[in-house]
Amino acid sequence: xxxxxxxxxxxxxxxxxxxxxxxxxxxxxxxxxxxxxxxxxxxxxxxxxxxxxxxxxxxxxxxxxxxxxxxxxxxxxxxxxxxxxxxxxxxxxxxxxxxxxxxxxxxxxxxxxxxxxx
Numbered sequence: 001x002x003x004x005x006x007x008x009x010x011x012x013x014x015x016x017x018x019x020x021x022x023x024x025x026x027x028x029x030x031x032x033x034x035x036x037x038x039x040x041x042x043x044x045x046x047x048x049x050x051x052x053x054x055x056x057x058x059x060x061x062x063x064x065x066x067x068x069x070x071x072x073x074x075x076x077x078x079x080x081x082x083x084x085x086x087x088x089x090x091x092x093x094x095x096x097x098x099x100x101x102x103x104x105x106x107x108x109x110x111x112x113x114x115x116x117x118x
Contacts, residue, residue: 044072044116054110057093061085073118082108 038047039059046062048054062070062085069084071077086108089095095108 041070041072042067042116044114046072047113047115049111050109057089057095058110058112061089061093072114072116078114082110 037055038045040046041062046058048058065081065085065088069081071081086095089108099109
């Protein structure tokens, strides 16, 4: 699992992520893979926590979205973008959405922080 830490002071935001755990207890040394936990999309930085399998999937999926529907400037923009992203992840990346039978909605199961000027 990965931990993402966000710190804010005034108009500055810092995001940090740790670990190179891939699956289970397997850990890669820093020299083997960049294993980036954050990536830039336009004026935004996206950091993730959770299973490492999500990182390349989310990065590839978001970067393949048309720029006119990829909006991350407000909570509503992020909601709308991820609502459009969800079926794309299911259809093209085989996202497993099943959690609990009592859950009221399907989950994309991402823990994401988005930092930008807005």
